[in-house]
Amino acid sequence: MTNPVQAEILKRVAEVFDKQVPFHNLLGMDIKRYDLDGVEVSIEMKPELIGNIHQQILHGGVTATVLDVVGGLTAFSGLVASRDDWSVEELKNRLQTLGTIDLRIDYLRPGRGEIFTGTGTVIRAGNRVSVCRMELHNERGDHIAFGTGTYMVG
Amino acid sequence: MTNPVQAEILKRVAEVFDKQVPFHNLLGMDIKRYDLDGVEVSIEMKPELIGNIHQQILHGGVTATVLDVVGGLTAFSGLVASRDDWSVEELKNRLQTLGTIDLRIDYLRPGRGEIFTGTGTVIRAGNRVSVCRMELHNERGDHIAFGTGTYMVG
Amino acid sequence: MTNPVQAEILKRVAEVFDKQVPFHNLLGMDIKRYDLDGVEVSIEMKPELIGNIHQQILHGGVTATVLDVVGGLTAFSGLVASRDDWSVEELKNRLQTLGTIDLRIDYLRPGRGEIFTGTGTVIRAGNRVSVCRMELHNERGDHIAFGTGTYMVG
Amino acid sequence: MTNPVQAEILKRVAEVFDKQVPFHNLLGMDIKRYDLDGVEVSIEMKPELIGNIHQQILHGGVTATVLDVVGGLTAFSGLVASRDDWSVEELKNRLQTLGTIDLRIDYLRPGRGEIFTGTGTVIRAGNRVSVCRMELHNERGDHIAFGTGTYMVG
Numbered sequence: 001m002t003n004p005v006q007a008e009i010l011k012r013v014a015e016v017f018d019k020q021v022p023f024h025n026l027l028g029m030d031i032k033r034y035d036l037d038g039v040e041v042s043i044e045m046k047p048e049l050i051g052n053i054h055q056q057i058l059h060g061g062v063t064a065t066v067l068d069v070v071g072g073l074t075a076f077s078g079l080v081a082s083r084d085d086w087s088v089e090e091l092k093n094r095l096q097t098l099g100t101i102d103l104r105i106d107y108l109r110p111g112r113g114e115i116f117t118g119t120g121t122v123i124r125a126g127n128r129v130s131v132c133r134m135e136l137h138n139e140r141g142d143h144i145a146f147g148t149g150t151y152m153v154g
Numbered sequence: 155m156t157n158p159v160q161a162e163i164l165k166r167v168a169e170v171f172d173k174q175v176p177f178h179n180l181l182g183m184d185i186k187r188y189d190l191d192g193v194e195v196s197i198e199m200k201p202e203l204i205g206n207i208h209q210q211i212l213h214g215g216v217t218a219t220v221l222d223v224v225g226g227l228t229a230f231s232g233l234v235a236s237r238d239d240w241s242v243e244e245l246k247n248r249l250q251t252l253g254t255i256d257l258r259i260d261y262l263r264p265g266r267g268e269i270f271t272g273t274g275t276v277i278r279a280g281n282r283v284s285v286c287r288m289e290l291h292n293e294r295g296d297h298i299a300f301g302t303g304t305y306m307v308g
Numbered sequence: 309m310t311n312p313v314q315a316e317i318l319k320r321v322a323e324v325f326d327k328q329v330p331f332h333n334l335l336g337m338d339i340k341r342y343d344l345d346g347v348e349v350s351i352e353m354k355p356e357l358i359g360n361i362h363q364q365i366l367h368g369g370v371t372a373t374v375l376d377v378v379g380g381l382t383a384f385s386g387l388v389a390s391r392d393d394w395s396v397e398e399l400k401n402r403l404q405t406l407g408t409i410d411l412r413i414d415y416l417r418p419g420r421g422e423i424f425t426g427t428g429t430v431i432r433a434g435n436r437v438s439v440c441r442m443e444l445h446n447e448r449g450d451h452i453a454f455g456t457g458t459y460m461v462g
Numbered sequence: 463m464t465n466p467v468q469a470e471i472l473k474r475v476a477e478v479f480d481k482q483v484p485f486h487n488l489l490g491m492d493i494k495r496y497d498l499d500g501v502e503v504s505i506e507m508k509p510e511l512i513g514n515i516h517q518q519i520l521h522g523g524v525t526a527t528v529l530d531v532v533g534g535l536t537a538f539s540g541l542v543a544s545r546d547d548w549s550v551e552e553l554k555n556r557l558q559t560l561g562t563i564d565l566r567i568d569y570l571r572p573g574r575g576e577i578f579t580g581t582g583t584v585i586r587a588g589n590r591v592s593v594c595r596m597e598l599h600n601e602r603g604d605h606i607a608f609g610t611g612t613y614m615v616g
Contacts, residue, residue, distance in 0.1 A: 023213035026180065026202040048180040059177035060222050060254050065215025100214050101591060102564065102612055104258045104412050106439050106456060108432045123454060124416045128590045129563055129614065131414050133454070146431060146441070148414060148456060150564055150612050152591065255437060256410065256458055258566050260593050260610060262586045277608060278570045282436045283409060283460065285568050287608070300585060300595070302568060302610060304410055304458050306437065331521035334488065334510040356488040367485035368562050369527025376522050408522050412566045 002036050006080050009091045010034050017073065027062060029069065032117070036081045039073040041066055041118045051111075058111025058144075066118045067134040067147030068103055074120035075130040075151035082125060099152045101129070106146040113138025120147075128154045156190050160234050163245045164188050171227065181216060183223065186271070190235045193227040195220055195272045205265075212265030212298075220272045221288040221301030222257055228274035229284040229305035236279060253306045255283070260300040267292025274301075282308045310344050314388050317399045318342050325381065335370060337377065340425070344389045347381040349374055349426045359419075366419030366452075374426045375442040375455035376411055382428035383438040383459035390433060407460045409437070414454040421446025428455075436462045464498050468542050471553045472496050479535065489524060491531065494579070498543045501535040503528055503580045513573075520573030520606075528580045529596040529609030530565055536582035537592040537613035544587060561614045563591070568608040575600025582609075590616045 002010075014034035017024060027049065033040040043049070043066055051059030076098055080091060116138055124131035134147035156164075168188035171178060181203065187194040197203070197220055205213030230252055234245060270292055278285035288301035310318075322342035325332060335357065341348040351357070351374055359367025384406055388399060424446055432439035442455035464472075476496040479486060489511065495502040505511070505528055513521030538560055542553060578600055586593035596609035 020207060021213070022202050022204040022207070023215060027215075048176050050176040053174060053176065059175070059219070060257075061177060061181075061215060061219025064218035064222065064257065064259075065213070068214050068218065100259075100261050101586075102258060102260045102593065102610075103214075103218065104256060104456065104566070105218075105254075106256045106431060106458075107254050108439070123414060123451075124563075131416070131564065143431075146456070148412065148454075148564075150414075255432075256439065256456075258412070258610065260585060260612075262593070277568060277605075278409075285410065285570070297585075300610075302410075302566065302608070304568075328515060329521070330510050330512040330515070331523060335523075356484050358484040361482060361484070367483070367527070368530050368565075369485060369489075369523060372526035372530065372565065372567075373521070373523025376526065408567075408569050410566060410568045411522075411526065412564060413526075413562075414564045415562050 003084050005086055005088055006036060009080060009088060010077060013076065013095065017069065024069070027065065029066065034073060034077065036077055039070055039077060039120060041070050043116050045114050055110060058116065060107060063107065063111055063136055063145045064105050066116065067105060067136055067145060068100055068149060070118035070120040070134045071103065071132040071147060071149035072098055072100060072151055074122055074132045074134065075153050078122035078125045078130055079153045094154055097152055097154055101150040101152055103147065103149040108143055108145055111144050113140065113142065115139040116144065128152065157238050159240055159242055160190060163234060163242060164231060167230065167249065171223065178223070181219065183220065188227060188231065190231055192273060192275065193224055193231060195224050197270050199268050209264060212270065214261060217261065217265055217290055217299045218259050220270065221259060221290055221299060222254055222303060224272040224274045224288045225257065225286040225301060225303035226252055226254060226305055228276055228286045228288065229307050232276035232279045232284055233307045248308050251306055251308055255304040255306055257301060257303040262297055262299055265298050267294065267296065269293040270298065282306065311392050313394055313396055314344060317388060317396060318385060321384065321403065325377065332377070335373065337374065342381060342385065344385055347378055347385060347428060349378050351424050353422050363418060366424065368415060371415065371419055371444055371453045372413050374424065375413060375444055375453060376408055376457060378426035378428040378442045379411065379440040379455060379457035380406055380408060380459055382430055382440045382442065383461050386430035386433045386438055387461045402462055405460055405462055409458040409460055411455065411457040416451055416453055419452050421448065421450065423447040424452065436460065465546050467548055467550055468498060471542060471550060472539060475538065475557065479531065489527065491528065496535060496539065498539055501532055501539060501582060503532050505578050507576050517572060520578065522569060525569065525573055525598055525607045526567050528578065529567060529598055529607060530562055530611060532580035532582045532596045533565065533594040533609060533611035534560055534562060534613055536584055536594045536596065537615050540584035540587045540592055541615045556616055559614055559616055563612040563614055565609065565611040570605055570607055573606050575602065575604065577601040578606065590614065
């Protein structure tokens, strides 16, 4: 069960990532869901995100961006879930150090679609470093890309 | 030496990547140089590219985007350089199939700076698949990130 | 359904990988199963495979080796499955070109156990290049490592 | 300059990795050099290391093993170099936590040759996590493979 401290920090992080990160706003990224069970980030296709005008597909950099954001949020929610006695202060400090160490993207098929949704899971949960796997699907459930990322969480 | 067919295709590709890719325009990406010796892609810091408002640093997705574009262009120029008897038609067909298979980004330090420049080299040149390494530096020469990408070229 | 040509080539490949690759014999690698649904490769712990005498755990290079072999076999079975009109000759030629382009290993936990089993799935099936994800578990079902590999298949 | 504590720990680590790791002995791995400037690990071709009997080339798992060992040693020497006031005790504790988080291998060309040498450099030096790049060459200077690894160092 999510305790109030966990709930508060996740809500705040979701708000920041949804509204206060300039590059997320430029792309139109939406944090649809963010809780201890994971994260759902979506992005709507729009002309500015296109990487190939003939094929009308999402630029690979958009895919990488969404998967990196999903990975960071997933790593952080895994950290939040790892203890139920965090103080808000401690979690805020941890958030300061949250960062991507390395990221691998596997592009599976062209980014065709109207709405793309990224999800992730923690595969190695650490007190300092976490590793996550991420996926991007379009609205028809086509699997567009996989990601694997190593994140600093402390 | 670069022959006229090679020069023409590289010039055309540079123009397309510089002006006609919507996502490159959104970010403000510049193809500064593109010839058989390599590519130089730059991007100027602007508020919309920021990933962390407190630290005023480039979003990791921008870094990934620039390095992926550099890698694709590097792989393609390596292909163009591999033969001096290409026809324009053949190279246009190859360009259609150009795509990222997988990409690794290593984030070395926070993306602080005014102008970020990406460069790359081919480390495995193939007729179907090429592997490139890419780097991103800021205007002071600080090394921001490394990339390693596997590209389909035929 | 598996046709006779597919069955024959997979059987032959399994025999070669099981018995005729010197490094597989050195490690004691076993191809337990190899069909169109996938592959199962196992390795029994023995003193020579240890990477850390105090902790008595599998060397990370053994993990990488098993996952790379699993990935190559998975990519090849995916190619075999992609058509039902292959000739034995064609598949033998494809086997000649089978090779790892790049490989990522994520080490999740120390390699403790008696028997380690690697399995894999194709995540991008191509006529030239395939991408696979692989996993290594011990006999208790503990997840030791993930792999992601890009393979040349033609 | 290397101080006595640094010199002692590096000498001891080199001895352990050279003589007391069973899997290194099985492969015949040699720690040729290990100091604050880096590491040189070599391996001599022998029949048991072969991955393809027709082509008589090194198994990709051997390449991965050598590059992973080089990366771990490189990360640790970077940590040792980062301070000149380490105690032997502190460094021994750090060594206990040394481990590979993730590893990427780029296979550039077939592993032909008599003696293979791995070298590495730190590209991101951290107090907890370091990222290294590694290379494997044969005795003629042919570049066989690149590696990129993320290592826990504390």
